[in-house]
Amino acid sequence: MSARFRSLAASLTGQAISVFARFMTAPRAIWQGIEPVPRQRVYFANHSSNGDFVLLWTVLPPGLRRQTRPVAALDYWLKSPLRAFIGREVFNAVLIDRRPEARVADPVAQMVEALDQHASLILFPEGQRNSSDAALLPFKSGLYHLAKSRPEVDLVPVWIANLNKVMPKGEIIPVPLICTLTFGAPLHLSADEAKDAFLARASAALLALAPGAPT
């Protein structure tokens, strides 16, 4: 396949996935703490479904969408040629290796590199899909390292509600239900803020956006 054909196919596939996501979930973005303006950002969200980043990507205005790259697990997205096409070419994902023993590149360095190329990122700091009863799993430290390396970038919490009901783990056919994405106020690392304190603050800021959370 020629490069031009692949890039056209990637763009059409992206549109089709986005239309399908809208059909199934009529996603509603609530810009509670920020406006959808072209600023460099790291959107960090709760992770309960493989559709999470698709939905987040879908509700961004097209201009922002083009410069926003999801951070995704290499072991999942390179498993088959179709997944690799979707991960790499449709969504231009920053593919990181979650297995410390196998990896050749440092995930934080890869994310910083993407930021230095003026991309915004979509990150799931829980590191894996949450199918437990807890609202959020403990955050991995990547978010902290990003905040430390590039302190000027906005870290924006985004709560994705209801998507786990659209497609519970283990089901094949999704059920159409309305999903809501709430964008909170941006966070930055404070001077001398320790890793655990920062991660706890980020986690609390995300949880506060969940429907039914005490305001």
Add this chain to the structure above:
Amino acid sequence: MTSPHLLWLLSGVGGILVLASILGEILRQRLSPDGTNPVIENLNARIAAWWVMVILLSIAFLAGKPGVVLLFALCSFAALREFLTLTTHNRGDHWSLVACFFLVLPLQYYFVLIDWYGMYAVFVPVYVFLLLPVLSALRGSTKDFLVRVSETQWALMICVYCISHVPALLYLQIPGFEGRNVILIAYLIFVVQLSDVMQYVWGKLLGRTKIAPTLSPSKTWEGFIGGSLTAILVGTSLWWMTPFTMAQAAGMCLVLTLMGFFGGLVMSAIKRDRGVKDWGHLIAGHGGFIDRLDSVIFAAPIFFHVTRYYWSLT
């Protein structure tokens, strides 16, 4: 499916919308020049959405029976998506919910399309009612079982069964009215929505006494009486394009406005219970599909059956 009467009705609605758009723009310049008065902004968003809805409905009318059936099937889909977002269900209901959207809904509209009255009249209230809970039961979760299956059945009755009676009007066989059934749909929607709009207008102008303060702050006796009377007057004056005499049209309009009002009331009660202001967000200014359709949902099956019983051969 176009008839001169339909064109007149649509032109009339177009005229009302042109007038409303001009009025909305004048009000905006007077009261909300910087776009900050929420009532005026909402009014203009509503008028803009009305343009879209009227244009879509007109296109469906032009496309004939399949077009109208498809349009209301899509409305059912959007309404069901809104309704089931707010109902109680757990993982054990996944297959039931999938069946609601991808089996029950298409089948119901297919039965309407092929004019199988004996089936679409009982499909949801009998077959689905009995078989759908089996899917949930087989998955083994008994927690809140009765609540889960009842709310799912209610969602289907409201969003699929009731709405499907709008396109079903196309298939009634009324002697002397052949080829003009689309007027029945236009008339139903026009009278019910005019009543809604005029209740809103009268309510905003002189609404004082709330009918059900716990349900809805915007429903007042002044708005209800003023809006219903306006819709009945206008609806009755259009009797010549319907199969009804003038007196029959007046009676029919009374039934339509009452049922429409009840629909708004009942759907408000559900929203209140679930703690939401609107069913959805897809129709700017109005809220969701159910917010706009609640009155039609309650009026359509009654209008269908009264018309069928007294005027139709089948």
